[in-house]
Amino acid sequence: MEAFRENRTAAVTGAAGGLGACFSRKLAKRGYALLVIDRREPQVQQLGDELATKYGIRAEALTADLTDDDAVKSVAHRLATTPSLELLVNNAGFGLAKYVIDADVEQHLDMIRVHVMATVRLTCAALPGMIERNRGSVVNVSSLAAWTPCAGGVPYASTKAYVAVFSQGLQDELRDTNVRIQALCPGFVYTDFHGADGMKSFDPEKVPKQLWMSPDDVVECSLKNLSRRRVIVIPGWRNSILGRFMQMPVLQPIVRAIARRERSHDTEAGANERGKTDG
Numbered sequence: 001m002e003a004f005r006e007n008r009t010a011a012v013t014g015a016a017g018g019l020g021a022c023f024s025r026k027l028a029k030r031g032y033a034l035l036v037i038d039r040r041e042p043q044v045q046q047l048g049d050e051l052a053t054k055y056g057i058r059a060e061a062l063t064a065d066l067t068d069d070d071a072v073k074s075v076a077h078r079l080a081t082t083p084s085l086e087l088l089v090n091n092a093g094f095g096l097a098k099y100v101i102d103a104d105v106e107q108h109l110d111m112i113r114v115h116v117m118a119t120v121r122l123t124c125a126a127l128p129g130m131i132e133r134n135r136g137s138v139v140n141v142s143s144l145a146a147w148t149p150c151a152g153g154v155p156y157a158s159t160k161a162y163v164a165v166f167s168q169g170l171q172d173e174l175r176d177t178n179v180r181i182q183a184l185c186p187g188f189v190y191t192d193f194h195g196a197d198g199m200k201s202f203d204p205e206k207v208p209k210q211l212w213m214s215p216d217d218v219v220e221c222s223l224k225n226l227s228r229r230r231v232i233v234i235p236g237w238r239n240s241i242l243g244r245f246m247q248m249p250v251l252q253p254i255v256r257a258i259a260r261r262e263r264s265h266d267t268e269a270g271a272n273e274r275g276k277t278d279g
């Protein structure tokens with residue numbers, strides 16, 4: 001990766017935790033000025049202050065809930081009017097391990113808003129300046145789940161598939177420029193992601209330890225690959241091999257069968273109850 005210059009700015013969404021905080025720390029260490037964006041005001045502010053003090057960089061915290069279109073538009077405006085913007089990391093996201101019929105439809109739609117709509121709007125805001133300067137990168141955090149459209153993971157897999165396909169096609173449109181698009185597709189990463197409310201029916205203990213990675217290794221892999229033309233980046237050699245198999249259409253039924261989650265009895269009961277009350 002080429003040397004970072006002080007007047008380069010990186011914007012990271014979902015910066016207050018997990019992979020986002022890790023991206024922010026590593027970029028600050030490399031001398032980027034930072035726009036750290038998250039919905040948790042004290043945490044993102046604290047991160048910005050910490051990075052500014054520790055690395056002597058400019059770090060600004062923006063509080064935005066990316067399910068709110070007005071908040072996304074305001075962040076987009078900020079990106080479009082930041083002439084030193086060199087890197088955008090569309091990282092904010094969350095999981096939802098429920099059958100479509102059992103999930104609150106608003107949770108499903110919020111996932112589309114955060115993973116898809118915010119990613120598209122922020123990317124479209126960042127690109128014109130990057131194209132004009134003929135440099136810059138957008139990292140869209142997808143997932144290996146993009147190739148696992150299985151029962152119990154439909155909203156997540158479908159939104160992450162959108163992110164991967166969007167990134168691939170977009171890089172093709174930008175082939176005559178030095179602007180790079182990456183779809184980062186991690187497998188299982190040790191963050192707070194699996195502890196969230198929507199992931200209660202997911203048991204991390206059932207996943208072999210060998211398939212887990214640290215945020216540090218995932219982010220390092222993403223940053224190393226920024227100067228390459230590869231769009232789909234799958235961190236870790238095990239995941240990389242797994243990902244290649246998962247992308248083969250002929251193996252898709254097997255992948256879906258392995259990844260399939262049984263319907264949680266709790267939510268089934270809840271849905272039945274709702275059905276009774278709704279008449």
Ligand SMILES: NC(=O)c1ccc[n+]([C@@H]2O[C@H](COP(=O)([O-])OP(=O)(O)OC[C@H]3O[C@@H](n4cnc5c(N)ncnc54)[C@H](OP(=O)(O)O)[C@@H]3O)[C@@H](O)[C@H]2O)c1
Pocket residue numbers: 013014015016017018019020037038039040064065066067091092093094095114141142143144185186187188189190191192193194
């Ligand atoms: N961990 C994994 O195994 C894994 C694997 C593949 C891909 N990923 C992807 O990696 C990305 C980062 O996840 P992570 O593992 O670092 O999880 P995390 O530790 O839960 O961090 C996600 C961050 O995104 C923020 N966020 C969620 N919804 C938001 C919203 N509406 N507006 C603004 N910020 C929002 C979260 O804030 P709150 O804490 O307030 O919700 C949190 O700070 C996600 O896109 C995820 O899908 C994760």
